[in-house]
């Protein structure tokens with residue numbers, strides 16, 4: 246046999262495989278999501294998302310401290326169980342749960358923790374849409390105004406970064422302007438710029454109690470058939486002042502992560518969403534797959550596709566169980 250090219254030489258043992266590895270993951274890449282609710286001593290398992298809980302502020306602090314010790318220092322907060330209204334005003338109210346959680350985290354851990362807040366009103370509206378409903382339609386500009394108030398309330402509470410997930414037009418620019426004109430020019434903004442109307446959000450909507458009561462989100466979230474439009478959305482949000490661009494979901498959209506990464510000059514995040522997480526957890530519980538290997542294969546795929554940042558419910562397992 247006369248074979249000149251033998252790619253197997255670079256795979257011969259773990260040392261050389263590690264040396265030539267083209268994709269490297271580390272704990273700095275991960276953001277861990279939390280669902281925060283009112284009350285005391287609450288640790289409520291979310292049925293659809295094994296291993297994920299609703300926390301009240303006190304239990305959130307205890308859990309976050311454990312995570313910090315393991316190296317998870319970037320948290321993404323979702324508010325749950327707030328009083329709902331037609332106009333979603335509790336999203337920025339005085340007694341809102343997310344600003345209170347931000348303050349508590351910052352009081353307890355200061356600059357050791359980086360607090361990111363989800364900015365969207367679907368968990369705060371009776372109809373469950375991500376904006377203001379008017380004759381059955383989500384009105385763009387009045388929704389944007391509401392979202393700017395919510396983002397400002399989070400920034401005032403001390404959030405390091407706000408992350409609008411609503412998919413209204415022009416909200417990144419409007420939020421950026423509101424933050425700046427109120428003295429929060431240092432508060433960062435991660436845009437859910439490319440968010441598809443996806444069935445993979447199912448378990449999350451149970452967790453956040455944020456399902457639309459009527460209709461769906463297809464008139465504001467993106468059509469899964471579109472890739473060029475993803476680039477359009479991403480470039481618009483960079484122009485409007487986004488510091489980080491997110492693609493969501495992740496697994497079924499690896500091509501989009503790659504295309505966005507090639508087009509923008511800001512960091513790209515991907516959101517490994519609830520449905521992706523629950524499928525893995527349930528398949529693992531049924532003994533069908535090897536959970537650590539499947540999880541890390543998925544994480545590697547995100548990074549290889551171009552994600553600089555990974556938002557995932559697996560983050561705690563990954564660092565605490567030494568899967569990296």
Ligand code: PBG
Pocket residue numbers: 363365367375410411445446447448449450455517518519520
């Ligand atoms: C709310 C929001 C959703 C997710 C993050 N923010 C759900 C939705 O748009 O219906 C999904 C997160 C997940 O599935 O893990 N706008």
Ligand code: ZN
Pocket residue numbers: 365366367368374375410411
């Ligand atoms: Zn929403």
